[in-house]
Amino acid sequence: MAVRAMPLPSGGHTAPSSAARSLAEALPVPYWLDDPGKPAARPALVGDEQCDLLVVGGGYSGLWTALIAKERNPARDVVLIEGKEIGWAASGRNGGFCAASLTHGLANGLSRWPGEISTLQELGRTNLDAIESAVDRYGIDCSFERTGEIDLATEPHQVADLRETAEQAAELGTELSYLDRDAVRAEVDSPTFLAGLWDRTGVAMLNPARLAWGLKRACLEKGVRIHENTPATELAPRGAGMGVRTPYGRVLAGQVALGTNAFPNLVRRVRPYVVPVYDYALMTEPLSQEQLASIGWRNRQGLSDSANHFHYFRLTEDNRILWGGYDVVYHYGGRIAEEYHQRPETYLKLADHFFRCFPQLEGVRFSHTWGGVIDTCSRFSPFFGTAHRGRVAYAVGYTGLGVGATRFGADVMLDLLAGERTERTQTDMVRSKPLPFPPEPVRWAGIGITQWSLARADAGGGRRNLWLKAMDRIGLGFDS
Template sequence: MNAYKHVVYWHDTEQVTVEAPLRETVDCDVCIVGGGFTGLWTAYFLKEAEPALDIRIVEANHSGYGASGRADGFVTPTIGKDIQALVKEFGLQRALEASQAVGRSILEIGRFTRRNRVDAEYEANDYLMVATDAAQLKRLRHDRELAERMGAARAEILTREESRAVIGSPAILAGMRTGGALVNPFKLARGLARVVREKGVIIYDKSPCLRVEPGVRPTVITTGGRVTADKVVLATNVHMDAFPPFRRKVVPIWTYAMVSEPLTDAQLARVRWPGREGMVEAKSLLTCARFTHDNRVMFAGGPAPYYFGRDKRQRNMNRTEVYREIHREFLRFFPMWADLRFTYAYGGTADVVRDYAPHFGSLGGGGILYGYGYCGNGIAATHTGGKVLRDLTLGKDTDYTRLLFVDDERRKPPADFPPEPALYVGARAMARLMDWKESRP
């Protein structure tokens, strides 16, 4: 077994200058808790709408350190994990409106990087959803039928030969091209943080939030200071369980990835992959693969475990058995790269909610707002969510605040998860059930 570097690959692609922590008591218009994509896009869109707003962000580490900067970099139109359930609950029209909003975000993120000179390695090259067995082919067909019912142009399911001409893996039986892009998520987060600072937003790094005191003007208490604001936006995603109203709304699921050394020209020539599309296997617990900007292969998938007691500690990166399973899956797809050496092996937590879809809304009198629940599919959805939180913060009734993401009289917050040990037992049982369901043709 290789001696892997248990560090997020993306974190090694750009140096970080850490901003000063909060060491005082301050007053502002809007305080955002969390310096990842949700918080940063919210600040960006608020400043675009109301440049005079005094906005402060408190971040436990630094922007891009958490889930935003650890993502696999697939910018997709995905809403949570179960669009069919959303169609059943809200109808085709509302599901279509939400999907179109997230789809627009894919293009707008690309425009943002170009306009603001953010070197996020954005590649608008779509991705290929692939089937490797009869059950996954059935899912591809269901996805195509649903897309057509929602008014999308007819998506073609590619044959084995056509799919392998896009990505030359012997495991692929069929495929379907889906609109999307690839990005370096850490560089995107760092570039976005730079842009919002240039707009006048103050970011306090190394300033973890201890609690939020509600009131006419709520107060955010950090380890070094206090921020009182007209509005507080909670944008901590998987860490929403730190706040009492969300303690049992979110479960942290671990996901893992491996990144190779840069491929030589000879190695690249072994696998036909001319368009550099991302590859995603058609199942709920995704297996995915892509090239990085410097021609490394990223491969992610395998188990997505929940560890007892909501364990988010970094020691869970060092899980030898997980990386063995991921490497076995890699060789199933790409046996011709058996000599490829993986140098990075790492993991991180994604937030999962009971209905597998994002939630945005406000608490009590509306002074505290929130956004979370991306279920590992947040790069484009957080951009859309930033617009939702902008309009909720400004008290505006818009197309964004009427999206099905928003908790209101038509949609309630997700149901609670049970406490331990029932949560641990249930999570293991659900993983086995999903494996069984997805193995049925």
């Protein structure tokens, strides 16, 4: 049968969509790092150094570990090395949601550690309070706003899930405010919002890069020696301590704390527990007062929807909207590469979703597009451990909630290195490990099937197929 070709518009070109037009002038760089206030990099390590504690990694994990180590013992000699520049990776380009939750939300915590969920929630609240206190104490200009976060229902089946979570929280003495359709749209007006669950005090919004840079300054003021553009290439015992090799020298340290997260861990047995996945985000131009009034959002909460493939979004200090999430991209073999930092097909999808959520903002342009790798583990929340007879500690697997939880992880690593029995180290969460991911090619195939199944669940009223039910039973998951 003959097929008749569709006529092209005059000139032979297809008209670009409104989503594509909105991206035309966007810079392909993380908005937060496109900042004239970015501090100069510290010199690379050249030659040999010795120290009491070596911290590997200059994101939040490493910065909090170095800072807290000096707060606990000002005489402790601490060195921090970073493969590129402080905050260049996930710590400097995330959404800026600083959550109290250590368990990737109440539901995940209840399913995995029901007997200690109250303890974990209290530890999380204490940790968030400590972050706010440190921001104030060290004068860190990171636009810290404790606005809370609203989880949104955008499909009918999600409404019941939010009600159930509110009831579970109430039983545990935690207040989460359930908002019906009218109440949630009074907070932020979108025709897609059906209900919401507002955690009023358990999440803060902040500028992630400025937090990292502020922690860097605080570390330096405390006497931490920082070397940037200094990747750690080898970790091995050296006498009573540990030796870490770098391109231009090496460090002999009594103890080592690893904060490398998504990047290959220097303790090789940790690697099967983590997969690196890519997450992407857009930033709009600043909204006018009229545009802002059209959506409300006077209380400036962080927002995220409740789908498996979810969006997260928030306002910046100058009233831009950050819009990210949805696609979670894994590359075969866990490959990490600069070329994956931009993904136009995801940006088109995100822009289209943005205007469906906020049709009243039609015509707004995006100023920045970016992506990057985060560390995912099968239980969606961090895990911890030691190696080399207790001389090395690690904390990894934050799965997108590391802005707040990394400070808790720093405390755990320092407790473990000190051999201390603390309330933190005695929890099952800290003492246990997630299930490891299988080797390739099973890993690649399994993640692919899981992604397909999650998309089917989103499109099918939340119904989980046999594959997802099997994964639930054994405690193996994939998320960001």
